[in-house]
Amino acid sequence: MAEELIESAQVEPVAGLLDNTPVAAGRYIAHVAIPCRDLEETARWYAQVLGARPVRMLKDRVTFSFGGVLQLVCHLERRAIEPHPRAYPRHHGLTFLRMEDFARMKAHIEKLGIKFLVRPALRFPNSAHEHQTFMVVDPSGNVVEFKCYVRPELSY
Numbered sequence: 001m002a003e004e005l006i007e008s009a010q011v012e013p014v015a016g017l018l019d020n021t022p023v024a025a026g027r028y029i030a031h032v033a034i035p036c037r038d039l040e041e042t043a044r045w046y047a048q049v050l051g052a053r054p055v056r057m058l059k060d061r062v063t064f065s066f067g068g069v070l071q072l073v074c075h076l077e078r079r080a081i082e083p084h085p086r087a088y089p090r091h092h093g094l095t096f097l098r099m100e101d102f103a104r105m106k107a108h109i110e111k112l113g114i115k116f117l118v119r120p121a122l123r124f125p126n127s128a129h130e131h132q133t134f135m136v137v138d139p140s141g142n143v144v145e146f147k148c149y150v151r152p153e154l155s156y
Helices: 039-048 099-112
Strands: 030-036 053-058 061-066 070-076 092-096 116-123 131-137 143-149
Touching: 030 039, 039 053, 039 061, 039 070, 092 099, 099 131, 099 143, 116 143
Parallel strands: 030 070, 092 143
Antiparallel strands: 053 061, 061 070, 116 131, 131 143
16 A cells, blocks of 8 residues: 655755756665654755755655755654764765865855854865865754765765
8 A cells, every 4th residue: 555645835945055856877876764853844954954855755754855866764753852962973964076065055054054063174184084074953853964075086
C-alpha cells in the first residue's frame, strides 16, 4: 500500500543557494536520515534557510533534495530532542567544491541572523586538508556543517 502524501503549504527553497537539479552524471546520491520535532517547521527551515528542496512530505517525514546530491529525510520524533546540541560526534551537511558557493551560503546564514554553533573558521591551515567550515543547528537540534576544502580533490 502506497503511503499517503500529506497536503501542506508549498515551501519553496530560497533561490540561488543550492542547485537542486537531480544529478545526471552520477549513479548514486547520499542518503541521511535525522529526527525532527515538527514537519512543517523543518520543511520551512531547510528550504528557506539552507535552500534544500522539499520533494515529499508524509505523515511521519519530510524528504529533501539537498543540492541534488543528498537525499535528506527528516523523520518525525516526538521524544525529547537534545537540548544542548554538540558539533561532535553527530552532524550532517555539505562539502562545497567551490569557495564561491560556500561563501554564498555563509553570507546567507549571516544575513538571516542564524546563530553559529561553530563560527566560520579555517581548519588545518597550511596542510593538504585545509578547509573553511561552520556549523549551525536546525530547529530540532540537529547540527548541520558546511565546509569547503582549498583543494577540492581532497574533499573526501
